[in-house]
Amino acid sequence: MLLIPRHLTPLVASGWLNVASNIALLVALIVGEAASALAQTAPPAAAQPTGRGGPVFDGRRGATMVPTPRTEATATIDGNLDEPAWRTAAALTGFSQFFPLDGVAAEDSTEVLVWYSATDLHVGIRAFAPPGSVRATLADRDRITQDDNVQLFLGTYDDSRQAFVFGVNPFGIQSDGVLNETGAQSGGGFTSSSARSRESADLAPDYVWQSKGRLTPWGYEVEMRIPFKSLRYRAGDEQRWQVHVIRTVQATGHEESWAPAVRAQASFLSQAGRLTGLRDLRRGLTLDLVPTVTSSVAGAPVVGNSRWAYTRSDPDVGGTVRWGITSNLTLSATANPDFSQVEADATQFALDPRSAVFFPERRPFFLESQEQFSVPNQLVYTRRIVQPAAAVKLSGKYRGFDIGVLSAVDSRDGSVDDAATPVYNILRLQRDVGAQSRIGLVYTDRVEGNAFNRVAGVDGRYVRGLLSLQGQFANSFTSTPLGQRSAPLWNGAATITGRQFYARYALSAIDPDFLTSSGFIARPGIANLQATHRYTFLGRPGALVENVAPEIYVLGRYQYDAFVGGRAPQDRQLHLRGNMRLRGGWQTGAQVLIESFGYDRALYANYVTFRPVAGGGEAAVPYTGTPTLSNLDWVLSVATPEFKRFSFNTFYIFGRDENFPEWSSARVSIWQGALNVRPTGQLRLSATWNREAFDRQSDGSEVLFRNVRRLRSEYQVTRQIFFRLIAEHTRARQDSLRDDGRTERPVFLRSANGTFRRAAAFDQERLRFDYLFSYLPTPGTVIYAGYGDARAANEPQGPEKLARTRDVFFVKLSYLYRVR
Numbered sequence: 001m002l003l004i005p006r007h008l009t010p011l012v013a014s015g016w017l018n019v020a021s022n023i024a025l026l027v028a029l030i031v032g033e034a035a036s037a038l039a040q041t042a043p044p045a046a047a048q049p050t051g052r053g054g055p056v057f058d059g060r061r062g063a064t065m066v067p068t069p070r071t072e073a074t075a076t077i078d079g080n081l082d083e084p085a086w087r088t089a090a091a092l093t094g095f096s097q098f099f100p101l102d103g104v105a106a107e108d109s110t111e112v113l114v115w116y117s118a119t120d121l122h123v124g125i126r127a128f129a130p131p132g133s134v135r136a137t138l139a140d141r142d143r144i145t146q147d148d149n150v151q152l153f154l155g156t157y158d159d160s161r162q163a164f165v166f167g168v169n170p171f172g173i174q175s176d177g178v179l180n181e182t183g184a185q186s187g188g189g190f191t192s193s194s195a196r197s198r199e200s201a202d203l204a205p206d207y208v209w210q211s212k213g214r215l216t217p218w219g220y221e222v223e224m225r226i227p228f229k230s231l232r233y234r235a236g237d238e239q240r241w242q243v244h245v246i247r248t249v250q251a252t253g254h255e256e257s258w259a260p261a262v263r264a265q266a267s268f269l270s271q272a273g274r275l276t277g278l279r280d281l282r283r284g285l286t287l288d289l290v291p292t293v294t295s296s297v298a299g300a301p302v303v304g305n306s307r308w309a310y311t312r313s314d315p316d317v318g319g320t321v322r323w324g325i326t327s328n329l330t331l332s333a334t335a336n337p338d339f340s341q342v343e344a345d346a347t348q349f350a351l352d353p354r355s356a357v358f359f360p361e362r363r364p365f366f367l368e369s370q371e372q373f374s375v376p377n378q379l380v381y382t383r384r385i386v387q388p389a390a391a392v393k394l395s396g397k398y399r400g401f402d403i404g405v406l407s408a409v410d411s412r413d414g415s416v417d418d419a420a421t422p423v424y425n426i427l428r429l430q431r432d433v434g435a436q437s438r439i440g441l442v443y444t445d446r447v448e449g450n451a452f453n454r455v456a457g458v459d460g461r462y463v464r465g466l467l468s469l470q471g472q473f474a475n476s477f478t479s480t481p482l483g484q485r486s487a488p489l490w491n492g493a494a495t496i497t498g499r500q501f502y503a504r505y506a507l508s509a510i511d512p513d514f515l516t517s518s519g520f521i522a523r524p525g526i527a528n529l530q531a532t533h534r535y536t537f538l539g540r541p542g543a544l545v546e547n548v549a550p551e552i553y554v555l556g557r558y559q560y561d562a563f564v565g566g567r568a569p570q571d572r573q574l575h576l577r578g579n580m581r582l583r584g585g586w587q588t589g590a591q592v593l594i595e596s597f598g599y600d601r602a603l604y605a606n607y608v609t610f611r612p613v614a615g616g617g618e619a620a621v622p623y624t625g626t627p628t629l630s631n632l633d634w635v636l637s638v639a640t641p642e643f644k645r646f647s648f649n650t651f652y653i654f655g656r657d658e659n660f661p662e663w664s665s666a667r668v669s670i671w672q673g674a675l676n677v678r679p680t681g682q683l684r685l686s687a688t689w690n691r692e693a694f695d696r697q698s699d700g701s702e703v704l705f706r707n708v709r710r711l712r713s714e715y716q717v718t719r720q721i722f723f724r725l726i727a728e729h730t731r732a733r734q735d736s737l738r739d740d741g742r743t744e745r746p747v748f749l750r751s752a753n754g755t756f757r758r759a760a761a762f763d764q765e766r767l768r769f770d771y772l773f774s775y776l777p778t779p780g781t782v783i784y785a786g787y788g789d790a791r792a793a794n795e796p797q798g799p800e801k802l803a804r805t806r807d808v809f810f811v812k813l814s815y816l817y818r819v820r
Helices: 006-013 019-040 560-564
Strands: 056-058 065-067 090-093 096-099 110-116 120-128 149-155 162-168 174-180 210-216 219-227 238-249 254-257 273-279 287-301 308-312 316-326 329-335 388-398 401-410 423-433 437-448 451-464 467-480 483-497 501-510 526-535 545-559 571-582 587-598 607-612 618-622 628-639 646-659 664-677 683-696 702-716 721-734 748-750 756-758 762-778 781-795 803-814 817-819
Touching (some): 110 149, 526 560, 545 560, 646 683
Parallel strands (some): 056 090, 065 273
Antiparallel strands (some): 110 120, 120 219, 149 162, 149 238, 162 174, 210 219, 287 308, 287 316, 287 817, 316 329, 501 526, 571 587, 628 646, 646 664, 702 721, 762 781
């Protein structure tokens, strides 16, 4: 089933796109693009006065094409729109409600002022609101979703596919990132949130820009300046950029849009307005240098006595350089980068142990331009690169292609046997097709000594009106000392996004031999066939019930070989969901989960029981579970609005579900809750609690219990300085396993050397504290000082009470030097 031409297969399998090829591609693109930029360089034309006297563009009247005024005046970013330039700016008014009901006038009045100079885009916001209704706190970057906020979407390539996102709360606290429309599924799940008909932005990237805001008697006012150095855009003398402005009003929970966007569209960005007439933009030399110094002292108990010893590492020096070759192509390189995480990953448990747990990327070098490496099925997952000694990355657009090229030399800590240095090469190409559609190619390569893993694939998305179609095919080529293998991955989906009717049909399949050492596959060897239908009943403006959304979700999960062979699915799921949103932002939901799960022999391959044999003694017997388990679960969920001081959301699952440790039925009780409290404008407390209990259906005894409680507290001293404490307590308890509901014999686990050990009861407890002081005046310039403390208790092996197992002090210093 390979889509790769037969005569090219040996080239792909032999690593035709290796390090040398990537370097050659980098050099060719850099030289060609830099030469093109020099050839087009000309003395900038003198700025001409617009003479428009502050034109008004009313979105509800369809005035969404905005000739943007230019002036060479300066403005102090202080939150006061009182400089003369603001009086001649274009005014964007006439906002419409987008969520939860589209097509009606916004309840709140908003005015967005826009003008530009040779080097910066200036945006001013006047948001009117009833006295006392504005939600605003002093917060860390990207943590403004609980406040009133305004988001500016800039589609600098005018392609209806991707946009920079710049958000501010009433104090001008920043949130930024990128929206890359990929057709991700919305709605559904265990929570009670309603589908919003638009995808969420990725807030991981951070850009350099300025903003400041203030509360006023009539609402709030914010001033923004976005340097063209911080943007990527097409080459050319005149620019036309897409622009969306979304205002979130927490008092009502409504989203309001300047461009009259509607839900009955597969693309949100395609409904944007336009900033036109942007001429002679000057970025100058775009060169950023970020030297970094880190140091740490780690403590651990001394084996054989009760002493505690600390080991201090020498200061580690590294750095990153970014060069904007042109306005749409950026080269980044790093040597001995600092990838220390100042916040540990939150503990996660998989409800289905057959699926791996995903942890998001947090490291700055890989977060930059990561939208250029976005691939369906996570075929690019940079956390596979453990600790690179050096890495280089090229990203942007070139001759109509979106380009992402990444090469990295990892340390031996990331190798299989510490004998060789892994080398990664990743290439991602995407090409716009038509107004909103796209086709893409991906190639990943990981080489370690004589072993390699390579993946080549093609994917695409077709968008037209309410309909979007997606498809992907990839093939992996793997060579190890045990031999070579090749295997495919493929999927397709069709989505209809109407104003009230939503439908999605999807098929995905992964061969059991498919392997990606540069990506993330939660579970190989399966095929999923699924369908979702949802109809949203919309209430009238101001009604108590704003919308009600019943939904039907059907899934058939197959072993890959069974699907290819036309046999029945292993698992079947029918979920009946109903979500409701009330006036003010209250949300509630209820679900019925009707499921059947088939026995998966691979999961229990090392399980055995012993049975008596004639003549005495016992013989090991392979574990054989019940062919099918039937489940019936109920789900309740509630979410409050974002009140001035707090918000809360929770869901609860109860009923009959599978007991995976023993493959039998269990009475399940799963509760998750999240509480956010803002006692003052500077203090934030976030608490989450995840509790799971599985009791045997046969006798009611407990077989599995897991509990994770996490508290995150932040005190924001100023916009640049905060203190943070994260405390997390985890408890995992499991009973001695038995062949529940069948022979009741004890379960033994077969070790790699052929011996057996009893699957005995255990009780594990963990406690972790992470303290952090942060001074972050701008992305790239930062001072971190932190302390982490880890404690553990293990029964029957280990201390019965929590005892410290490790602690660490660390300091990180980095400085962004932007060459002017």
